[in-house]
Amino acid sequence: GIQVEQSPPDLILQEGANSTLRCNFSDSVNNLQWFHQNPWGQLINLFYIPSGTKQNGRLSATTVATERYSLLYISSSQTTDSGVYFCAVHGWMETSGSRLTFGEGTQLTVNP
Amino acid sequence: SAVISQKPSRDICQRGTSLTIQCQVDSQVTMMFWYRQQPGQSLTLIATANQGSEATYESGFVIDKFPISRPNLTFSTLTVSNMSPEDSSIYLCSVKGGVYEQYFGPGTRLTVT
Numbered sequence: 001g002i003q004v005e006q007s008p009p010d011l012i013l014q015e016g017a018n019s020t021l022r023c024n025f026s027d028s029v030n031n032l033q034w035f036h037q038n039p040w041g042q043l044i045n046l047f048y049i050p051s052g053t054k055q056n057g058r059l060s061a062t063t064v065a066t067e068r069y070s071l072l073y074i075s076s077s078q079t080t081d082s083g084v085y086f087c088a089v090h091g092w093m094e095t096s097g098s099r100l101t102f103g104e105g106t107q108l109t110v111n112p
Numbered sequence: 113s114a115v116i117s118q119k120p121s122r123d124i125c126q127r128g129t130s131l132t133i134q135c136q137v138d139s140q141v142t143m144m145f146w147y148r149q150q151p152g153q154s155l156t157l158i159a160t161a162n163q164g165s166e167a168t169y170e171s172g173f174v175i176d177k178f179p180i181s182r183p184n185l186t187f188s189t190l191t192v193s194n195m196s197p198e199d200s201s202i203y204l205c206s207v208k209g210g211v212y213e214q215y216f217g218p219g220t221r222l223t224v225t
Contacts, residue, residue: 031212041149041202043216045113050212086154090212099145100206100214102154 002027006087006103013077013110021072021106023087031090032063033100034072038083046072046085077110084108114139114209116217124223125195132191133220135205140185145206145214146178155204161188195224 003026013019023032034046047054047061049070054061058077063070074081084105090098115138125131135144146158158178159167167180181189192199205217 033213035216041219041221043155043204043219045213045215048210048213088155088214099157099160102156104154 002029002089002101004087004089004101004103006085006106008106009104010107011109013108015077015079015110015112017077017110018073018075019077019108021074021085021087021108023070023072023103025068025070025087025089027068028065029068029089030098031100032070033088034061034070035086035088036081036083037086037105043086074108077108079110079112082108082110114141114207114215116205116207116215118203118205118217118220120220121218122221122223124225127196127224129195130191130193131195131222132189133203133205135188135190135217137186137207141207142185143208144182144188146180146188146190147204147206147216149202149204149219151200158190158203192222195222197224200224 005024007022036044049061049063051063051065058075060073086105087103088100117136119134144161147155149155157170158173159169161167161180161182163182163185179191200223202219202221204219206214209215
């Protein structure tokens with residue numbers, strides 16, 4: 001099945017700093033999503049971005065499908081940005097066909 | 113988008129018992145997905161539930177341990193049976209909001225003692 005790798009695994013920032021999170025995937029994909037999991041465990045949809053660039057406030061994402069990677073940019077980070085950021089792609093599962101496959105996540109901590 | 117609710121939000125259970133988690137969606141959907149997230153880990157797909165047919169389980173998950181019901185197009189349940197401490201996880205329900213985009217419920221945080 002498809003492999004999804006995220007980097008870095010951990011990131012510690014001071015409030016106000018910028019950061020870039022990376023997601024590499026092993027095969028062509030129909031869908032790529034970025035999620036933020038808050039400290040309470042809820043997964044929040046950030047971007048649905050199979051290709052191109054999108055922006056939403058301080059966050060933006062770029063996916064270069066031909067080179068099999070996506071980047072999530074966080075500018076002027078705030079303490080509320082803390083949590084785990086997951087990249088997920090629609091990959092092929094042996095038993096059930098096309099399904100969403102998650103990377104291992106980037107644990108972001110923003111200190112005041 | 114889709115609005116998904118889950119019950120219970122959290123529970124503490126004794127080993128050997130079973131817990132049934134409910135998932136309700138605000139619109140009709142063909143497929144519903146159940147994921148498990150063990151502490152400090154990523155999300156793993158348990159099974160896919162289609163209305164009117166048996167759930168399809170991923171490798172490493174079996175129906176006897178995680179029976180699933182899908183009585184209609186807006187509701188599903190996942191039961192975690194004969195629980196052990198290794199079952200302590202967050203269990204999440206998910207649906208597709210469009211062709212590929214998926215949305216997740218708030219999760220059920222299960223602790224088995």
